Amino acid sequence: MAEIRCPMCGKPNPSERDTCLYCQARLKSLTGSSFMSSDSSSSSIGIPSQPDTGDSSLPDWLKAIRNSDQTPEESESEPLPAWITGEGGEGFDEPDDTEKIEVPDWLANLRQEGEKVHTSALSEDKLNKLPIDDEPEWLKKIRTGQHEEPSPDFKQVLPPEKPFPAVSERPIVFQAKEEIPSSEVPDWVAELSGKSAVSSELLPDEQEKDIPMEEVHFEPKEEEGSLLAWLSTLEQEKTAQAAPTQSEKPITVDRGKEEVSFSSEVSGLFSDLEGIDFGIDTKESFEIAKDEKRTTEIPQPLTSPFTSVEGLDEFAELPEWLGGISSEETIAHEKDISSIADQDLAPATLPNWLEAFIPAEAIEKPSTKIPLTEAPRKAEGAGPLAGLFSVLPAEPEIAKSRKPSEKPDVLEVSEKHRQQTSVFEALLSSEGLPGVTAERQIVAPQNVFRILVFLLLCAGVLGVIIAGYQFAVIPTPPVETLDAINILNSLPAGAPVLIAVDYQPGYSGEMEAAASIILDHLMVNGVNLAFVSTNPTGPAQIERLISRVNQERGHQYKALEQYVIMGYIPGGTTGLSGFGTQPRRIITQSADGKPIWRTPWLSNINNISDFSSVIIATDDPDNARAWVEQVQPLLQNKPLLMAISAQAEPMVRPYYETNPRQVSGLVVGLMGSAAYEQIINRPGAAIKYWSPFNAAIMIAMLMIVLGSCYMMVMMLRTQRKENRREG
């Protein structure tokens, strides 16, 4: 289905619609509606997208002519319209009675003059060759190619004086060779005629070659359609005086001065008319026009009230007898008419309705010369504003679909681009590769050195253990250990003491040595013990510690009676804080599921401060700090003791050094445990480990010293070699 794109909103509409479905704008020009609807190749706006070149698009009268040319038999069988057949012998020149009534006298006289001119222009031979049928003679002449003379009713079918919708931006100019006296011509006609004269004067043959195609104007003096009243009157008088001479004067076309060139688009307007034998080689005529246009280009637009391509629109919807007339004949006939009008053209007053059709530029700029540099104004080609000049486009240029510019297939890469690409590729390729690290100087193979250190340590420790030689002197107990001993000694029998076992199994060797002597001391004093842990493995560590102390130290402490394993305190620091404030809410039962708070010695425990003392055994300084921060402020001057690993001492000792002390006593590592055992005179694992421990420390110190000396020697040798090389 053919579509018409609305010139206002740009949306497609069915071709048969006169107004837009969306914006109600007119899709077809009022002045050239018939042409716009029939012709499909003139413009891109307001014209069906797919031109219908079939016979269906042709009017009936045109089909009839085509059929008669191709198959005379068929054409004879189909009756032609009454206006073509011209019953009564007059044919097209004499319309029906109604038209006769409506035709004024001046027009009737003009028609008669036209008939005289027509009949006088025909030769007797041609008249003899006319077929005797219903068709008018002029139509038959057109069919037979005898079209040297214009139609007698040419003036009557001239277009109105108003501009036609501009189908093309390249108006075609028909310019009369003879000038009309200014006294006989209306002002605006005189101005336009003067403009045309100026154009012809400004365009000699040499200059015409440089005229661009787009600026060629077609200026018919008289076009198809109804003739203006004033002009008909003038021509009637002119014809009455000079008809005999005009009829005998051969009509010629001076191609050298008259501009009869057609643009390619204009020729496209008649593409649908190709194949129709009008007696005129239309294609050839347009080809001639194209050739002439190339050589007779006008450098500036020349406008006149008759200068419009819309004249061709009307021309296209003319009956076939007029459409078959070649442009040369038309020009000749116009020239003839204009010569008649020039003689007796008198100034007249235009009626109001006619003045309304006068283009604005003809009034505003009546006689000024159009500068060569002025851009041609475009006439609206479609829509309700068709035919008007200087109309703002409904669609911006950027909104029009255009074919994208072709880009080269090969990407142009400069040398700089190549360098950047190579750098980028190198960057991407190096992304997955491991970074190159500086090689370290290896003194000895790592595995050998590691094994050597292990063997030395094992040899020293095993030798001391197997030999049973206690060569190390038990150290003097430090102050913090003495404080811890004194506090535990002060605890009465049966006093509840809370012990937190918060060390990892890996440090059980060191921590059990410290914790066992404290437990032993508490068990000796008959203190009731409550064990908790913030470590999930704490309950197992507690079980192992108690069983070891009972087994090694000879105690018989029983669960629930003398000690309780409260179990695991969840929540880390938060749970510890909760346990410090509400121990019964955090710990509800023992690790083995027994109710602990029903035991007699725990029945009075409601707060953390109800314990006589709190002892923390931990290897982690963070755990020790958490107990100090969360629990110690809640103890209400109850002592907080700690048995810590040697690695936690630097971080925990400040809590002991404070005044007042946050940690009342410390048992640090194996040394503090050995001193503790020594003071309470209950030797245990700490004293047992003390000599191997000292042996291992000595071996470690020896290796450190030897290693440092070796490194110094190596550095001195390297420096000496460098000095020799430099010296």
Next chain:
Amino acid sequence: MNFSGINLSDFIGAFIGFIFTIAVFSYVLGDNFLFRIAISIFIGVAAGYAAVVALFNIIWPQLILPLFVGTQSEKLLAIPPFILSVFLLLKLFPRYSSLGNPAMAYLVGIGAAVMISGAVIGTIFPQVSASINTLNWRNYQAQGGSPIWSLFQGLIILVGTVTTMVYFQFNTGYGDIHLEKRSALFTSIIWIGKIFVAVTLGAIFAGVLLASLTALIERMQFLIDFLKPLFSLG
């Protein structure tokens, strides 16, 4: 260790301990299969034991039992933690993990608040006060010690505290982008602070070394105690 006085379960436990000790010591030869097996078993056993402890010591007695067999007040108190626990379990499913955000936010918020308040009350204020009191002349008289030695200790603590804090002062003045633009006094203070930091880290490393040697000695003693009866029996 005398095997004559222990039962079979203790012997099996000691034997497993001996095997795992040897497996861990095999790391001296490099990363090997025995070491990886021993480490994996230790981690698995610890995780399993922690799960069992959490289930039977925490979840069951403190959440499930009050919710189903507890009193009315215990049930009401158990409902909020139960709902939060269910939402926290939804973190395992990416589609519904956002539902666990409130419970996680509650835990993180409460934990942060407790830690900050405890650090301020339990560490910062007491430690600042103790650092100030090191130079208090009255304390020296009350303690009855040597005032010169106490004053010297107080000065060491003061210098160490100040220089260490200056060492961690990484910002410079406007325009002093490069370190060499720092003043000589500032650079010297940083250098002194660096010494204190090095001494502290050395003490910590020494404590780690001592703890490790103690663990080595304890394991060596265990091996000897385990093997000694076998050789005496043989």
